[in-house]
Amino acid sequence: MEPIGYIESCFRDKFGTPRQPGLVKKAWAQLKIRADLQPEESLQGLEGFSHVWLIWVFHQNKTARFHAKVHPPRLGGATMGLFATRSPHRPNPIGLSLVELIRVEKDGIVVAGADLVDGTPILDIKPYLPFVESLPEARSGWPAEVAQEPIRVEFTEHAAKLMADWQKRYPETALQEIIEETLKLDPRPVVYRGYEAGESPYRNEHAVRLFDGDIHFKFVGPNLVSVHDILFTHN
Numbered sequence: 001m002e003p004i005g006y007i008e009s010c011f012r013d014k015f016g017t018p019r020q021p022g023l024v025k026k027a028w029a030q031l032k033i034r035a036d037l038q039p040e041e042s043l044q045g046l047e048g049f050s051h052v053w054l055i056w057v058f059h060q061n062k063t064a065r066f067h068a069k070v071h072p073p074r075l076g077g078a079t080m081g082l083f084a085t086r087s088p089h090r091p092n093p094i095g096l097s098l099v100e101l102i103r104v105e106k107d108g109i110v111v112a113g114a115d116l117v118d119g120t121p122i123l124d125i126k127p128y129l130p131f132v133e134s135l136p137e138a139r140s141g142w143p144a145e146v147a148q149e150p151i152r153v154e155f156t157e158h159a160a161k162l163m164a165d166w167q168k169r170y171p172e173t174a175l176q177e178i179i180e181e182t183l184k185l186d187p188r189p190v191v192y193r194g195y196e197a198g199e200s201p202y203r204n205e206h207a208v209r210l211f212d213g214d215i216h217f218k219f220v221g222p223n224l225v226s227v228h229d230i231l232f233t234h235n
């Protein structure tokens, strides 16, 4: 299989990329399709759909070793059978994401809500068919049984000022909403969690790369994140 193109995504690293599509609703991504696939013709008719499936490759996986049981982050250390999860580490590292189709362009598409890292190879696009694929009565398995406390995000005065300047360069993008939704998902790996009230043996400051900004944050309470700095890579 050959990729039909490579996605450009606001999420520059695996760290911080949402663990499922639709969780950061306005997350921006754009796919330019290979010219030999004649995008002007092959995309014709897609504009009538509000959502599409992206089928893609977990190209940034570092290890190919097979594990029948995996540790989903929301289980806080417990294991689950690989095929009962959406883990990136699978015998065939293929990702499947339902995203909102914002617009069809001459040579590709713009989508929102993707959980893909910048540069991800895309194998296919298929329209989402709600009349067969929307199943409101479906059971959600173990994820439905895991309760998650809501997390609040605050910006220091310094970070808020940087945000305001940054926003001027991205007038059409809801930067603050994207950051808040991203951090509310608690991107930290499980080992870093649980030390918010006291001393941690691990680093307790982290950064998520979004567009050309490094968002520096720390958990200042179990359910409170403080964004305290934004560093830019454009200058």
Ligand SMILES: C[S@@+](CC[C@H](N)C(=O)[O-])C[C@H]1O[C@@H](n2cnc3c(N)ncnc32)[C@H](O)[C@@H]1O
Residues within 6 Å of the ligand: 014, 015, 016, 017, 018, 019, 020, 021, 057, 058, 059, 060, 061, 086, 087, 088, 094, 095, 096, 097, 098, 115, 116, 117, 119, 120, 121
């Ligand atoms: C849990 S997977 C789910 C992906 C997809 N919705 C699925 O179910 O197949 C989402 C995570 O994959 C990771 N990821 C995204 N793009 C990737 C890539 N190109 N290579 C490796 N990992 C990636 C990110 O850490 C993201 O949080």
